[in-house]
Amino acid sequence: MNDLEIQERLDDILSVLKIAFAGEIATTRTRLRQDSVIAALLEETAEDWQLSGELQRRVAQSTKTSERTVRDRIAELHALGALRGKGAGRQTQYKSTGIA
Numbered sequence: 001m002n003d004l005e006i007q008e009r010l011d012d013i014l015s016v017l018k019i020a021f022a023g024e025i026a027t028t029r030t031r032l033r034q035d036s037v038i039a040a041l042l043e044e045t046a047e048d049w050q051l052s053g054e055l056q057r058r059v060a061q062s063t064k065t066s067e068r069t070v071r072d073r074i075a076e077l078h079a080l081g082a083l084r085g086k087g088a089g090r091q092t093q094y095k096s097t098g099i100a
Helices: 003-022 020-034 038-044 052-063 067-080
Strands: 083-086 094-095
Touching: 003 094, 020 038, 020 067, 038 052, 038 067, 038 094, 052 067, 052 094, 067 083
Parallel strands: none
Antiparallel strands: 083 094
């Protein structure tokens, strides 16, 4: 099985899971987006990777919350699989997975 066939099968599995859990995904998405910090994080990371420090500052300013609160929400989204992370330390970056 080549890489393309593997990718197609994984896409099929993902589609089935999205259909099977559509209600739960929609409920979680709605709950998450009611939090202004989470909504801002998901918007900021929707298109491209964002450096963590800059992302925290922008979201804290736009939502009038502390950077600590933003860090907590980043950790929550990362644990849920709604944000992908790469890098380490000052080079850590995040991008939305699109699930939320």
